[in-house]
Amino acid sequence: MSGTECLARLRADAAALSPRAAHIALALLPAVDHLPDAWKAGLRKTLAHRAGATPPLPPNEFDAIRVAAASLPHAYPEWVATDPEHPKARALIVDAWEAAQRYRSGPLQRNA
Template structure:
């Protein structure tokens, strides 16, 4: 039996994944958000809220680190960047953003805009 997730279920799953990140990975994921610029506003707001809450538990990235990640992500908004960030938390943050990117693409190309 094949099941498909609607936008609400997809966002709930993404938020659960975001809440499971370490605080540092949540900071990195926040910096990577420009890579999923085509996410609907409701999804973006939900993910950013969850990530900001999770990231609040630790010291933030330095402004230089955050800007470097953000600028790199923003430079390639339509093809998810595969750059290397030398941080053990980066793969977890990257996986969340890749998943969000793919879910948004799936909904955009399939059943219309995600969200409810």
């Protein structure tokens, strides 16, 4: 799968999230520090569009998730891990993390 195809799949998955899950995924996105800039921008745009349908997470929740994202996938505050939308958001971010790992390793074509 090319980088462009991979990004398209990730963006489609992001667009399918609930608005709350999209907010959580936005907060987790910094955890994928090795994600190519174009992919990160594309995912951020899709998630922001999807999340825009509802009020955002309270700033303290969003910041707590961003801080927890630094230790992805291990140390989340309990209230984040038990949020019913969290598994969907986390799955998207883990998929992005794994795709970026494959991209950096070379199997994907670098045309994203």
